[in-house]
Amino acid sequence: MKLALLILAGGRSERWGKEKALVEVEGKPLLLHVLERLEGLSEERIISSKPGLGLEVRGVKLVEDFSEEKGAVIGLLSSLPQVRSEYVAVVACDHPRANREVLEKLAERAEGRDGAVPRWPNGYIEPLYAVYKTESLLKAVREAGGEKRLRKVLEKLDIVYVPVEELREADPQLDCFFNLNSPEDLPLLPPRRS
Template sequence: MRSGLILAGGRSTRFGGGEKSLKLVGGRRMICRVVDALCPVVDELVISVRDEQQKDLLFPFISGYYFAYDEVQGIGPLSGILSGLKRLKGDYAVVVACDMPLINSAAVRLLFEKALGHDAAVPRHEDGLIEPLHAVYQRGPMLRAVEESIAAGESKISAPLKRLKDVVYVPDDAVRAVDPELETFLNVNRAEDMEKLRLKK
């Protein structure tokens, strides 16, 4: 069973406020595009949000999916990963951010294939940067790694990776085979990033 976790609990401070995940990209809400990309690849989907108030904002656009709420405040995405992994049932889960509206279903499927038999499959770019929020994890080991990282006072999204014993790093060339422009990794951090998307779509 393959699971999907979309992290939507960020406060969009760099974007300038407002519910970033509901911004329109090509006429569709950003989070809806992410949901549509994951649904063909996963058997279940959970949306991680800050609280009930945020769920109420998103629910009209993505009803029919499970929601998970942050258990720990002030530690960023790790809190969403913690609550989301606890809610999921699959052996492997793809974890993505809600601000990646060009996520490629084939790229996600590739990561699931690469992760099989390992603790994780994480994209790594030619400059060495990794994509922990566009990666597939074996749920059990990753949940334990996240819990241990939080207990140790670590909040960096890469912290749990150091606690996993068997991580497969997937190079750009492998992803380009299914997404030549690597658009799947494009994320919207600031309002000006929306212009990049308009040029692409």
């Protein structure tokens, strides 16, 4: 399977007081944590960011969102047309404990479907740590008619929802799903395990 990596780094970050992708965590920007942890997942790596963020990372294509509007759907609309691979791993920039093996397992489960999205026992899904068929996701976000909630957009797709328990072999503590939404989350950051 040809798989691209798309990191969404375009969201506003009022709670941080600066761009979340550039927030320093353990001595480096949050975005670099994600890139480093997912090294080797794909040769095709794309970052979707808000206009003027000024990011430059060697070997990574930067796509600026066409709008300053908030939301993952805007980032997907802006960047998915640039993806050449049949499938794309979509990861938000605020996952400092991203795990390549988890995404590889999701890619296996996505084969022949529109995507594979992790689901918690309570029904909560992780649409920004998932793998999708590029063409299907692009079509769905284009036809969303202004819908900004990715969860609603996914209802139109043939998604396999993968219980997070099935991903523990790759990430026993499921640290990859921890996301830093605000400075208050920093003390909760799981330790680096690998």
